[in-house]
Amino acid sequence: MRLLITDPLAVVADHEDIQSLRAEDESGCFGILSGHVDLLTVLTVSVVSWRHADGRLGCCAVRRGVLSVRGGTEIAIATREARLGDDPETLEQVVLSRFEAEAEAERSGRVAALRLHTQAVRRIVEALRGDGSRTGVE
Template identity: 60%
Template sequence: MRLLITTPTAVVVDEPAVSSVRAEDESGSFGILDGHDDLLTALTVSVVSWHRPGDRPRYCAVCRGILSVANGREVAIATREAVMGDDLDRLERVVLAEFHQRAESERAARATGLELEMKVIRQIVRYLRPERHGAGER
């Protein structure tokens, strides 16, 4: 089975012969073996792991992303950011903490932007209300 992990600027992993892949979406952790049904899911901030026959596990931290399985032989992950690592503890402790912090900052920025948009809309509605204008001003 082939595993491909890409970011907008790089191919991070292109393994032509993996025996299994493990990833995580909102429903939890799941595994993929050769012959898996087609699948499309959104990954969370997590560590993807995989095995090559006769080799140790490999790891890649991803900052969300889309995972697809095609024809039971192709696993592709498109993510905004990916960091390879041999030390699972370090990946989980350092890299995932950074990814989570950035994701939280993005959420906070979006919330602030939505609050500003709502204030602008309220001001426009106040300005356009009929009661704002005198009886003969229209």
């Protein structure tokens, strides 16, 4: 099988000799072998690992992403960020913790922006109603 992993800036991995692949989505871990039915799923922050036809192992930490299987012979992963590595445990300890921290910071930023947006809309509605006497922030 062919495996192609890309992030917005580069082709991270492109292998023609993949025998099997292991990945993780919201439902849990799953495996892909040659002849797998077509599949489209959203990956979690996780380590994707694979075995080459000669028995070598490969792995890559992904910061979420979309995995597709086509024709049972092509696996493509498009992700925001990917880091190749030799040891899945090291990737899991070092890279995944950083990916998860960055994802949490982004979530916190989105929540803060949504709160500011909501407050601005409330102030506009109050001003349009003529109820603009309130000056405090909720």
